[in-house]
Amino acid sequence: MILLGRRVQVEQRMAVPKSAVVIVPVVSVVFALVVGGVFLALTGHPPIRTYLDLLDNGYTSFYGITDTLGLATPLICTGLAAAFAFRMNLYSIGQEGQMYLGMIGGTWVGIVLADSLPPLIAVPSVLVFGAIAGAAWIAVPAFLRARLGTSEIVSTLLLNYVALNLVNYFIFGSTGFFRDPTTSFPQGRAVAESARLSPMAFFTDKVTNAYPTLFVAILLAVFLFWFMRVSNYGYETAVYADSPNTARYAGMNSAWLQSSVLLVSGALAGVGGAMYVVGPAGKVDPGLLQVGLGYAGIVVAALARYNFLAVVLAAVLFAGLRTGGNALQVSNDPVPIAIAVVLQGAVLLFALGGELFRRNKVTLVRVQRATT
Amino acid sequence: MANLAIVTSASIQHGAGGVLALAARAVTKRFPGVIANDQVNFDLARGEVHTLLGENGAGKSTLASVLCGLYRPEAGQVVRDGKEVRLNSPRDGLAHGIAMVHQHFRLVDRFTVAENVVLGHKSLSFVLATAEIEAKVAAITEEFGLPLDPRAVVGELSAGERQRVEIVKALYQGAEILLLDEPTALLAPPEVEKLFLTVRAMTHVGKSVVFVSHKLGEVVDISDRITVMRGGKVTGSVRRGEADVRRLAELMVGREINIVSRRAKSPVGEVLLSVSQVHLERDGAAMLTDINLEVRGGEIVGVAGVAGNGQRDLAEVIAGLCAPQQGNVTVCGTPTAGRGAGGARRAGLAYVPEDRLGTGLAPSMSIRDNLVLTRVRDFLVDRKSALLEAETFIKQLEIKTPGPLTPTRKLSGGNAQKVLLAREIFAVSGARVLVVCSPTRGLDVGAVETVHALLDEARDAGKAILLVSEDLDEVMTLADRVLVLYRGRITLEQTGLDTNVDRVGQAMAGITT
Structure with a gap:
């Protein structure tokens, strides 16, 4: 590529400088904002003011940040799920479907068992069942991957559509167990009160959309960060991810590693769906289908470079763009949600593009005439 | 063999004209933690075979990579035909008639020999003129004694034949100077003989060859000059006829080598x-x-x-x-x-496989983490004792590395092997x-x-x-x-x-x- 008589030269870095770890993501976000700003300006919205609105509605106002944290809660889980699998070079993109199944499984427990249980047991059992349901949803792809080497990308993706239609069937297509029997309006049957958590008030008397499950999600991230660093399981998966031949040489069971990692990934996504049940929804809610938190989890994992702690930050950042974008739609000068989506896309694109700068040294070199 | 001797002496006379084809002037190239080339001077005459001899990690391959444009030096110049040139990529090198054949071949297995040869060539027509290319490839193989079928699929060729494809490719692209990085590492003895014939055929027509090697014995025969490197510096240079294997070995390792049979003690x-x-x-x-x-x-x-x-x-x-x-x-x-x-x-049982980095060691993991690979590990991995062990091994076995947390892929072959052997011999209780x-x-x-x-x-x-x-x-x-x-x-x-x-x-x- 030649620019203004100079050639862009890309050279692989031998070591990644510490500063690049911080600078590259920041610069990526700035570039994304500039690109988004161009779109805003083109559609007749003042970019700076719109961004300030976005900042306020997504992060700095009370309802803005609590909405963001509420949305980030299941997003952290799907982000962890994606990061957990991707670190092992297992590219499961089934978090969306596993999350629906987590919602279904959690709701089932919430309806069947929770009535007879105190909240202290009912809520965790909803989450655990969500995890089991999420893991069950990935069990077949995991088995196919570990035993037959079938691509988990295709199998997990296809199951997302099955899960989506399953939710639609339960609510719209049938009058079965998950459908609310008390009304003809198609909506889910509510779980027992003991299986619900109340929203956090953050020392005020306001009702927010953030639930204590946020701390569960953060704890999960911290635990995974620690566990995968110090445990034998973390060690073995790291060896396998680095070199499957080395893992075989060391006598590791690759089928077990592959399938267990996928199952845990499914469980994490499932917990995300179950958090939706104990939190805002309280039932099988087709509204979750609109949000796309499963796919967003992949984006979050990529932004966080599969680092479990960074997933928390990336999820909050990403959720804020979404809540801020939603709020802009209903402001005095409505900005189409499409712009917010463009912004999200730009953040991802630049974050991934920034990877080039982290791994490589890019310099401009004066193009020299070929000397003869 | 008599034939060869004549060809060789002719090529020396040719080179004695003293026309410098390529030179490095005070080239310095650093990698994190090491100076791979420290103010290195090197020159190559037309029609000359000049060998770079040294241990792994001595900086020979780095120098060759600088000369062909793969690396850019931090300081110093590359001089081609008396003029300084700035090589920003191997493509620039090729434009100046400099080509390198790497130790690990860069060929497409599913392509034929002819397709590989023209791969990356700038002036290709939209539809490949296959017959023409094949004829030209055949002419080159004929001239330089590189028996190859232009239509053979590269994936089915032996290591020696693949190397010939690389050489033909360089010649096809008009290389006047060929840098061969450890060319004999993968070859059986008869193939080495053939390679040497090719090298002589090239110098005979005025092309120059830089031979990068750590095998003392074989380079003495082929080289007009041998330059020895150690620790990123040139430690000596000898002409044909002055080469004494013992002396060269000492220049390489910096101490006397002791060769004794260790049998039945x-x-x-x-x-x-x-x-x-x-x-x-x-x-x-x-x-x-x-x-x-x-x-x-x-x-x-x-x-x-x-x-x-x-x-x-x-x-x-x-x-x-x-x-x-x-x-x-x-x-x-x-x-x-x-x-x-x-x-x-x-x-x-402890096992040291042939393939060090891809099997015996996890390449992106640190020396420390590789030491626990074949241990019985608890639920939580004990990295503390592994760190101490890694430090001990680095000291005792003189493993050249910035530290125990360096990924093993950044070690030279010898140092990686020391880590692997140390683990399998001492660390596995x-x-x-x-x-x-x-x-x-x-x-x-x-x-x-x-x-x-x-x-x-x-x-x-x-x-x-x-x-x-x-x-x-x-x-x-x-x-x-x-x-x-x-x-x-x-x-x-x-x-x-x-x-x-x-x-x-x-x-x-x-x-x-």
């Missing part, structure tokens, strides 16, 4: 490894047939053979990585056949049987010394060692007993001082008397 103990009537088939083809062998504590049993005669299968069967259809393997009294790698290890495959392949003189000393030490400590190597000299120097593997069978067994090199050599070629 320790008394032989009980049988620790036994393989009986092992039969292995893969995809219906017999890989191992009726293998019987025993290794006692305190002895090294060498398995010699030409590559591809079942050495790898034998090692994998013993290491538990593949289960034989028939037969038994016993490690320290425990039968292990079919019990997996873990089973063999638990019984007391209780392993009394050691299977070692081609432990010195691709290593320089100094590292070979260390590896042999380590194996020697392990034997003196009473371990039973099975040394599988294609390097006959190595087997003859180290082993107390020698077995020859030919087409999956043990065709010869000789003990100690009775070992007859000629008979072993014949058995490797399939001749048994």
Whole structure:
């Protein structure tokens, strides 16, 4: 590529400088904002003011940040799920479907068992069942991957559509167990009160959309960060991810590693769906289908470079763009949600593009005439 | 051979014209933690074969990469035909007629020879003029003695033939100066001979060759000049005729090399490894047939053979990585056949595979983390003791690395092998049987010394060692007993001082008397 008589030269870095770890993501976000700003300006919205609105509605106002944290809660889980699998070079993109199944499984427990249980047991059992349901949803792809080497990308993706239609069937297509029997309006049957958590008030008397499950999600991230660093399981998966031949040489069971990692990934996504049940929804809610938190989890994992702690930050950042974008739609000068989506896309694109700068040294070199 | 001598002397006269084709002036190139080239000067005359000799990590390949445009030096110049040139990429190098053939070939397996040769060539027509290209390729192979079928698919060629494709490719693109990085590493002796003929044919027409090597013996014959590097600096340079192998070796390693036979020092103990009537088939083809062998504590049993005669299968069967259809393997009294790698290890086996970085070590993980690879690990991995161990090994074995947390892929071959051997010999507690495959392949003189000393030490400590190597000299120097593997069978067994090199050599070629 030649620019203004100079050639862009890309050279692989031998070591990644510490500063690049911080600078590259920041610069990526700035570039994304500039690109988004161009779109805003083109559609007749003042970019700076719109961004300030976005900042306020997504992060700095009370309802803005609590909405963001509420949305980030299941997003952290799907982000962890994606990061957990991707670190092992297992590219499961089934978090969306596993999350629906987590919602279904959690709701089932919430309806069947929770009535007879105190909240202290009912809520965790909803989450655990969500995890089991999420893991069950990935069990077949995991088995196919570990035993037959079938691509988990295709199998997990296809199951997302099955899960989506399953939710639609339960609510719209049938009058079965998950459908609310008390009304003809198609909506889910509510779980027992003991299986619900109340929203956090953050020392005020306001009702927010953030639930204590946020701390569960953060704890999960911290635990995974620690566990995968110090445990034998973390060690073995790291060896396998680095070199499957080395893992075989060391006598590791690759089928077990592959399938267990996928199952845990499914469980994490499932917990995300179950958090939706104990939190805002309280039932099988087709509204979750609109949000796309499963796919967003992949984006979050990529932004966080599969680092479990960074997933928390990336999820909050990403959720804020979404809540801020939603709020802009209903402001005095409505900005189409499409712009917010463009912004999200730009953040991802630049974050991934920034990877080039982290791994490589890019310099401009004066193009020299070929000397003869 | 008489023929060759004439060609060579002609090429020297040619070079004696003193026309400098290429030179490096005070080139400095750093990598994190090391100065790979420190103010290096180097020059190459037209029609000359100039060898860069040195241990792994001495900076020879770095210098060659600078000369061909792959690396840019931090300081110093590259001079081509008397003018300074700035090479920003190998493509710039090619524009100046400089091409490098790398140790690891850069070819597309599914393409034909001709397709690979024109790959990356700038002036290609939209539809390939295949016949024309093939004719030109054939002409080059003819002129320089590089027998190749332009239509053969590269994936089906031997290492030697692939190397020829790389050379033809460089010549096709108009290279006047060819840099060959460790060109003989993968070649069998007859192929080395052919390569040397090609090199001479090139210098005869005025092309120049830089030969990068760590194999002392072979470079003396081919070179007009030899420049020795150590630790990123040039330590000496000799002309043809002045080359004295001992002197060169000292320049390379910076100390005197001591070559002694290490045979039969320790008394032989009980049988620790036994393989009986092992039969292995893969995809219906017999890989191992009726293998019987025993290794006692305190002895090294060498398995010699030409590559591809079942050495790898034998090692994998013993290491538990593949289960034989028939037969038994016993490690320290425990039968292990079919019990997996873990089973063999638990019984007391340590294994150093041929492929260091892709199998024996996890390349992106640190030295410390690689040391726990074959240990029995608890639920939480004990990295503290591994760190201490890594520090000890680095000090004792003089492993060149910035520290114990450096990924093993950043180590040179010799240093990686030291880490691997140290782990398998010392770090794995209780392993009394050691299977070692081609432990010195691709290593320089100094590292070979260390590896042999380590194996020697392990034997003196009473371990039973099975040394599988294609390097006959190595087997003859180290082993107390020698077995020859030919087409999956043990065709010869000789003990100690009775070992007859000629008979072993014949058995490797399939001749048994």
